[in-house]
Amino acid sequence: MxxxxxxxxxxxxxxxxxxxxxxxxxxxxxxxxxxxxxxxxxxxxxxxxxxxxxxxxxxHRRCFSTGRTRAHYRDFGLSGYRLREMVHACLLPGATKSSW
CATH class of the missing domain: 1.10.287 (Helix Hairpins)
Structure with missing residues:
Protein backbone atom coordinates (compact mmCIF):
# COMPACT_ATOMS: atom_id res chain seq x y z
CA MET A 1 0.00 0.00 0.00
CA HIS A 60 0.14 10.07 -11.59
CA ARG A 61 -2.33 7.29 -12.13
CA ARG A 62 -2.58 4.92 -9.20
CA CYS A 63 -3.72 1.34 -8.72
CA PHE A 64 -7.08 1.55 -6.98
CA SER A 65 -6.38 -1.42 -4.72
CA THR A 66 -2.76 -0.80 -3.68
CA GLY A 67 -2.10 2.83 -4.58
CA ARG A 68 1.00 1.90 -6.58
CA THR A 69 1.97 4.32 -9.38
CA ARG A 70 4.37 2.16 -11.35
CA ALA A 71 3.37 -0.59 -13.80
CA HIS A 72 -0.15 0.81 -13.98
CA TYR A 73 -2.49 -0.61 -16.62
CA ARG A 74 -5.07 1.99 -17.67
CA ASP A 75 -7.56 -0.53 -19.02
CA PHE A 76 -7.96 -2.22 -15.66
CA GLY A 77 -6.86 0.51 -13.23
CA LEU A 78 -4.51 -1.98 -11.57
CA SER A 79 -0.78 -2.33 -11.08
CA GLY A 80 1.03 -5.15 -12.84
CA TYR A 81 1.41 -7.60 -9.99
CA ARG A 82 -2.15 -7.04 -8.76
CA LEU A 83 -3.41 -7.62 -12.31
CA ARG A 84 -1.49 -10.88 -12.51
CA GLU A 85 -2.93 -12.07 -9.18
CA MET A 86 -6.47 -11.32 -10.34
CA VAL A 87 -5.95 -13.07 -13.70
CA HIS A 88 -4.63 -16.17 -11.92
CA ALA A 89 -7.68 -16.15 -9.66
CA CYS A 90 -9.99 -15.77 -12.73
CA LEU A 91 -11.44 -12.52 -11.40
CA LEU A 92 -11.01 -10.58 -14.65
CA PRO A 93 -13.29 -11.79 -17.44
CA GLY A 94 -11.64 -12.15 -20.81
CA ALA A 95 -8.09 -11.95 -19.48
CA THR A 96 -5.93 -15.07 -19.61
CA LYS A 97 -2.38 -15.74 -18.56
CA SER A 98 -0.28 -16.61 -21.55
CA SER A 99 2.41 -19.25 -21.27
CA TRP A 100 4.65 -20.77 -23.89
Missing part, protein backbone atom coordinates in the same frame (compact mmCIF):
# COMPACT_ATOMS: atom_id res chain seq x y z
CA UNK A 2 1.25 3.46 -0.86
CA UNK A 3 1.86 5.90 1.93
CA UNK A 4 -1.20 7.90 2.85
CA UNK A 5 0.73 11.15 2.55
CA UNK A 6 1.54 10.38 -1.10
CA UNK A 7 -2.09 9.64 -1.85
CA UNK A 8 -3.22 12.86 -0.14
CA UNK A 9 -0.59 14.83 -2.07
CA UNK A 10 -1.92 13.34 -5.31
CA UNK A 11 -5.50 14.30 -4.40
CA UNK A 12 -4.35 17.83 -3.69
CA UNK A 13 -2.69 17.99 -7.13
CA UNK A 14 -5.91 16.75 -8.77
CA UNK A 15 -7.96 19.50 -7.11
CA UNK A 16 -5.43 22.14 -8.13
CA UNK A 17 -5.37 20.85 -11.70
CA UNK A 18 -9.17 21.01 -11.92
CA UNK A 19 -9.15 24.54 -10.52
CA UNK A 20 -6.67 25.86 -13.10
CA UNK A 21 -7.74 23.71 -16.06
CA UNK A 22 -9.89 26.32 -17.81
CA UNK A 23 -7.40 29.12 -17.13
CA UNK A 24 -4.49 27.15 -18.59
CA UNK A 25 -6.59 26.07 -21.57
CA UNK A 26 -7.66 29.64 -22.40
CA UNK A 27 -4.08 30.94 -22.10
CA UNK A 28 -2.85 28.24 -24.48
CA UNK A 29 -5.53 29.18 -27.01
CA UNK A 30 -4.47 32.82 -26.75
CA UNK A 31 -0.84 31.90 -27.44
CA UNK A 32 -1.87 30.08 -30.62
CA UNK A 33 -4.03 32.99 -31.84
CA UNK A 34 -1.60 35.85 -31.16
CA UNK A 35 0.98 36.59 -33.84
CA UNK A 36 3.19 39.08 -31.98
CA UNK A 37 6.17 37.56 -30.19
CA UNK A 38 6.03 40.07 -27.32
CA UNK A 39 2.39 39.27 -26.63
CA UNK A 40 3.20 35.56 -26.67
CA UNK A 41 5.90 36.14 -24.04
CA UNK A 42 3.43 38.03 -21.84
CA UNK A 43 0.85 35.24 -22.09
CA UNK A 44 3.55 32.64 -21.50
CA UNK A 45 4.57 34.54 -18.35
CA UNK A 46 0.98 34.33 -17.09
CA UNK A 47 0.97 30.61 -17.84
CA UNK A 48 4.24 30.14 -15.96
CA UNK A 49 2.96 32.10 -12.96
CA UNK A 50 0.28 29.48 -12.28
CA UNK A 51 1.21 26.87 -9.65
CA UNK A 52 3.53 24.13 -10.80
CA UNK A 53 1.27 21.36 -9.54
CA UNK A 54 -1.64 22.66 -11.60
CA UNK A 55 -0.14 21.11 -14.75
CA UNK A 56 -1.82 17.83 -15.75
CA UNK A 57 1.54 16.19 -16.47
CA UNK A 58 2.35 16.28 -12.75
CA UNK A 59 -0.44 13.80 -11.96
Missing amino acids: ARKSWIQREKKKQKLEQKYHLIRQSLKKEINQVSSLIEKWEIHGKLQSSPRNSAPTRL
